[in-house]
Amino acid sequence: MTSQVRPVRLLRGWRRKTIAAVAAVIVAFAAATARVLVWPVEWTPPKADAIVMLAGPGDRLPVALQLAKEHRAPVLVVSRGWMGYGGLCPPPTPGVRTICFNPDPGDTRGEAEYVGALARRNAWQSLIVVATRPQAVRAQLIFGRCFGGLVYVATAPLHLGDWPYQIPYGWGALVKAALTVRSC
Numbered sequence: 001m002t003s004q005v006r007p008v009r010l011l012r013g014w015r016r017k018t019i020a021a022v023a024a025v026i027v028a029f030a031a032a033t034a035r036v037l038v039w040p041v042e043w044t045p046p047k048a049d050a051i052v053m054l055a056g057p058g059d060r061l062p063v064a065l066q067l068a069k070e071h072r073a074p075v076l077v078v079s080r081g082w083m084g085y086g087g088l089c090p091p092p093t094p095g096v097r098t099i100c101f102n103p104d105p106g107d108t109r110g111e112a113e114y115v116g117a118l119a120r121r122n123a124w125q126s127l128i129v130v131a132t133r134p135q136a137v138r139a140q141l142i143f144g145r146c147f148g149g150l151v152y153v154a155t156a157p158l159h160l161g162d163w164p165y166q167i168p169y170g171w172g173a174l175v176k177a178a179l180t181v182r183s184c
Contacts, residue, residue, distance in 0.1 A: 044128050063154055
C-alpha cells in the first residue's frame with residue numbers, strides 16, 4: 001500500500017511545482033510588461049537641442065507641440081512616416097523651427113537614421129523623443145544607436161483600444177531591435 005501512496009504524492013508535488021513555476025513566469029512577464037511597455041521611465045530635461053515626434057498611433061502631436069510651446073528646444077522634428085500622425089506639417093510655433101520628414105524606411109529605425117544625420121549636421125547633443133509608452137524603451141534604444149548624444153523620451157497617450165495590439169507588437173519590435181537589427 002505504501003508503494004501506491006508515494007507516486008501520488010510525487011505527482012501532486014510535481015503539479016504544484018509546475019503550477020508555481022508557470023505562475024511565477026506569468027507574474028514576471030506581467031511585471032516586465034508593466035515596467036517596459038506600460039509605465040516606462042520618463043524624464044525630460046528643461047532644455048534639449050531638438051524635439052522629435054515619431055509617427056504612429058496615439059496623441060503625439062499635442063505633446064510635441066506643448067514641449068515646443070514651452071521652448072524646451074529650438075527645433076521640432078516631425079516624422080510623417082508610415083502611420084504618420086494624420087496631418088500635414090503642423091503650424092509653426094513662434095521661436096521654434098519645424099522640420100517635417102518622411103523616413104526611409106518608414107519605421108523607428110528610419111526615423112532614427114534621419115534624425116541622427118540631422119543631429120550630426122547641426123551638432124545636436126540632446127533630443128526629446130515623443131513616442132507612446134509601448135514604443136518609449138525601443139525608441140530610446142534605436143535612437144541611442146544612431147545618435148551620440150542624450151536621448152530623453154516624453155510619452156503621449158495611447159487610445160485604450162490600441163493597447164491590446166500594442167503590447168504584443170511592442171514586445172516583438174523590442175526583441176527585434178535588441179537582438180536582430182543592432183546597427184543604426
